Amino acid sequence: MTIQWFPGHMAKARREVQEKLKLVDIIFELIDARLPLSSRNPMIDEVINQKPRLLILNKADMADETETHKWVQYFANKGHMAVAINSLDGKGLQKVTKAAQEILADKWARMKAKGMKPRAIRAMIVGIPNVGKSTLINRLAKKNIAKTGNTPGVTKSQQWIKVGKELELLDTPGILWPKFEDQEVGLKLALTGAIKDTIINMEDLAVYGLRFLSIHYPKRMEERYGITFVHENLVETFDHIGKRRNVFGPGGEIDYDQVAEIIVRDIRNQHFGKLSFDIVDEQLEKEAVAES
Numbered sequence: 001m002t003i004q005w006f007p008g009h010m011a012k013a014r015r016e017v018q019e020k021l022k023l024v025d026i027i028f029e030l031i032d033a034r035l036p037l038s039s040r041n042p043m044i045d046e047v048i049n050q051k052p053r054l055l056i057l058n059k060a061d062m063a064d065e066t067e068t069h070k071w072v073q074y075f076a077n078k079g080h081m082a083v084a085i086n087s088l089d090g091k092g093l094q095k096v097t098k099a100a101q102e103i104l105a106d107k108w109a110r111m112k113a114k115g116m117k118p119r120a121i122r123a124m125i126v127g128i129p130n131v132g133k134s135t136l137i138n139r140l141a142k143k144n145i146a147k148t149g150n151t152p153g154v155t156k157s158q159q160w161i162k163v164g165k166e167l168e169l170l171d172t173p174g175i176l177w178p179k180f181e182d183q184e185v186g187l188k189l190a191l192t193g194a195i196k197d198t199i200i201n202m203e204d205l206a207v208y209g210l211r212f213l214s215i216h217y218p219k220r221m222e223e224r225y226g227i228t229f230v231h232e233n234l235v236e237t238f239d240h241i242g243k244r245r246n247v248f249g250p251g252g253e254i255d256y257d258q259v260a261e262i263i264v265r266d267i268r269n270q271h272f273g274k275l276s277f278d279i280v281d282e283q284l285e286k287e288a289v290a291e292s
């Protein structure tokens with residue numbers, strides 16, 4: 001698999017985020033709830049430096065709830081507040097402003113003690129491509145329109161989106177790339193549709209997906225394909241799934257390309273239910289507690 005992690009793009013994106021840092025009080029780091037580690041930019045800590053941050057696990061509607069819960073706890077153990085949301089229907093969105101207020105409570109108290117007037121929290125969203133940045137901004141902006149719609153003369157400023165009285169959001173998000181060069185990260189991003197299919201090998205992806213299911217979701221794999229493990233000889237497994245799904249070529253042979261596509265489609269279309277591809281294991285839990 002050859003996926004490039006363009007250093008030029010990365011440097012430019014990084015500069016753009018860093019230029020805007022001084023405008024905001026807090027960074028909303030948007031990550032995919034299905035892969036809370038793989039969908040992060042590995043250099044994010046360096047990029048945002050010491051700026052307070054709220055981790056937002058988006059697309060929680062598609063992730064395994066038990067895992068999402070563990071991830072929120074994992075980040076809390078590392079000293080980062082995290083909330084899980086669904087930007088499409090707005091579920092969990094009310095937690096965003098509250099969490100930001102909590103994170104900045106000390107700073108606000110200090111400002112108040114100095115006699116400064118309370119003002120809205122200023123935030124910027126950053127995240128990898130396709131993680132849902134625009135969807136979240138639009139969803140938050142809608143909330144604003146609903147709130148200010150009855151007030152003539154209240155117009156949205158160019159650069160800031162008002163979200164209620166308490167929050168202002170920069171209207172352009174910062175894009176930061178994931179760590180493409182890591183083979184497994186690339187496969188996970190591809191399985192969730194964050195990377196275009198044209199740059200990955202479908203069979204590799206299907207095999208990775210199957211192996212992942214057999215380890216973490218064997219029951220669901222059994223329900224759909226009637227197997228609980230992936231045969232060492234992959235042909236056997238592909239034959240089995242091909243027969244079960246009637247995927248035959250013109251000469252009556254199993255069409256392996258199509259089997260691979262079916263497997264990937266089944267995973268993406270949630271035929272195995274809500275899946276998380278980054279799993280919190282004991283090792284990670286221990287590391288988080290030790291770090292905090």
Ligand SMILES: Nc1nc2c(ncn2[C@@H]2O[C@H](COP(=O)(O)OP(=O)(O)OP(=O)(O)O)[C@@H](O)[C@H]2O)c(=O)[nH]1
Pocket residue numbers: 058059060061062085086087088089127128129130131132133134135136175
């Ligand atoms: N199921 C689900 N889909 C979502 C959610 N948020 C965003 N999406 C979908 O994810 C896709 C990408 O969303 P965008 O908002 O365009 O992502 P983005 O981060 O702005 O993408 P770039 O412009 O490429 O950086 C779209 O198809 C959205 O409908 C969510 O919470 N749940």
